[in-house]
Amino acid sequence: MSSNPAIVDPLNTAKLLIEALPYIQQFAGKTIVVKYGGNALAGATDDDALGAFARDIALLHAVGIKPVVVHGGGPQISALMERLGKTPSFHNGLRVTDAETIEIVSMVLLGTVNPQIVSAVNLHGAPAVGVSGHDAKMFVVAPRDEALGFVGDITRVDATIVKELLADSRVPIVATLGSHSSGQAYNINADTAAGALAEALGAEKLIYLTDIEGLRTNKDDAESIVRQATTSQLRAMLASGSIDGGMIPKIESCIAAIDRGVHRGHILDGRIAHVLLLELFTDSGIGTMVSKG
Numbered sequence: 001m002s003s004n005p006a007i008v009d010p011l012n013t014a015k016l017l018i019e020a021l022p023y024i025q026q027f028a029g030k031t032i033v034v035k036y037g038g039n040a041l042a043g044a045t046d047d048d049a050l051g052a053f054a055r056d057i058a059l060l061h062a063v064g065i066k067p068v069v070v071h072g073g074g075p076q077i078s079a080l081m082e083r084l085g086k087t088p089s090f091h092n093g094l095r096v097t098d099a100e101t102i103e104i105v106s107m108v109l110l111g112t113v114n115p116q117i118v119s120a121v122n123l124h125g126a127p128a129v130g131v132s133g134h135d136a137k138m139f140v141v142a143p144r145d146e147a148l149g150f151v152g153d154i155t156r157v158d159a160t161i162v163k164e165l166l167a168d169s170r171v172p173i174v175a176t177l178g179s180h181s182s183g184q185a186y187n188i189n190a191d192t193a194a195g196a197l198a199e200a201l202g203a204e205k206l207i208y209l210t211d212i213e214g215l216r217t218n219k220d221d222a223e224s225i226v227r228q229a230t231t232s233q234l235r236a237m238l239a240s241g242s243i244d245g246g247m248i249p250k251i252e253s254c255i256a257a258i259d260r261g262v263h264r265g266h267i268l269d270g271r272i273a274h275v276l277l278l279e280l281f282t283d284s285g286i287g288t289m290v291s292k293g
Contacts, residue, residue: 020281027280028064030204031166033262035194035250036117037210037270038073049271053209054120056276057171061126066166069121069128070174070197072190073113077105091147093245097187102150105187109175117173129165132175133193134185136161139178141186152178152186154193159200166201191246195253199260206262207279208250209270214288215251217242227285230293231255258292265290 036053060067077095078088081104089096097105114130121128133139138161141152165172176193178186191208198206215234217224219242229237234251237243243251254265268275268287278286 016282019283020277023281024063024065027204029066031066031068031198031201032060032205032207032280033068033070033194033198033201033203034276035190035206035208036069036071037190037208038071038075038077038113049273050116050120051124052273053270053276054117054124056274057121057128058124058126059277060280061169061171068162068166068172068174068197068201068203069117070176070190070194071109071113071117072176073105073108074190076113077108080104080108091145093248094144094148094151094189095187096148097150099150102185102187106177106185109177114173114175121171121173126171127169128171128173130173130175131161131165133178133188137179138162138174139176139188139193139196141178141180141188143180143186150184150186152180152188154178154188154196157196157200159197162197162201189249191249192253195257195262198262199257203257203262205264205266205280206254206257207266207268207276208254209268209275210246210250211269211271212247212267213269213272214267214286215243215247219244219247226288228289228291230291231258232293234290254290258290263291 057067057069081088081101084104086100110132118128118130137158139154140156142155144151144153162172174197176188176190178188180186195206214225215229217226234255238251250267258265266279266287266289268279275286
């Protein structure tokens with residue numbers, strides 16, 4: 001006797017919900033910091049990738065989890081620079097940020113990317129609020145390197161404004177600018193900012209959404225994905241040089257955050273629809289999970 005497809009699909013949905021239940025119970029009331037990379041946004045093949053991400057954030061909020069989104073905007077910044085006739089320049093993987101470039105960075109992060117994410121999350125029913133690390137001196141910075149211009153290293157994090165938004169059941173969307181003691185805005189690496197904020201919030205999880213399926217033991221081999229790793233294993237990989245480029249600040253900030261109290265780190269492919277839900281609420285998971293050890 002053949003099964004009725006009209007009954008099988010709802011049954012599968014019910015099974016998925018039951019599979020998700022213990023994870024929802026485990027993470028309810030916990031803070032999860034999600035770094036939404038400009039690469040994840042710009043490199044998505046699906047036109048509604050931001051909509052899928054926003055629905056995930058809205059669902060997390062709806063089941064009692066406290067999501068915080070920290071975003072960059074590297075590809076979008078480079079695109080606007082080129083449209084304005086300015087050639088993007090990088091030094092040791094970081095954007096050289098002169099006075100004109102920091103204005104462009106501010107325009108893109110505060111004028112385009114942050115409002116886009118806020119609007120998308122609001123549209124799907126979670127009350128999102130846009131802030132930057134410049135607001136209420138959330139990220140206080142010192143200059144990284146004279147050759148980089150207005151690029152800062154975080155020297156102090158004051159997460160008060162984010163904690164207040166979470167207490168009011170809002171979803172903070174954080175743009176990665178910081179303040180120098182002079183009041184000057186500085187560009188900050190978004191991976192580093194996400195790790196520092198997760199640490200300051202005592203987050204349960206720190207999740208990096210990027211344009212690669214996870215951490216690889218061989219960066220050129222898509223089959224060499226590391227599904228689970230400890231912080232000591234990651235240190236060894238950094239020392240051996242098997243981690244390079246834009247993955248370095250992710251891994252360094254992940255190690256630091258976990259060493260200082262964040263429970264788990266995750267590196268996920270932001271181009272996969274609903275990758276957050278797959279990682280958080282299914283038994284198999286997806287991407288790379290990092291724990292202390």
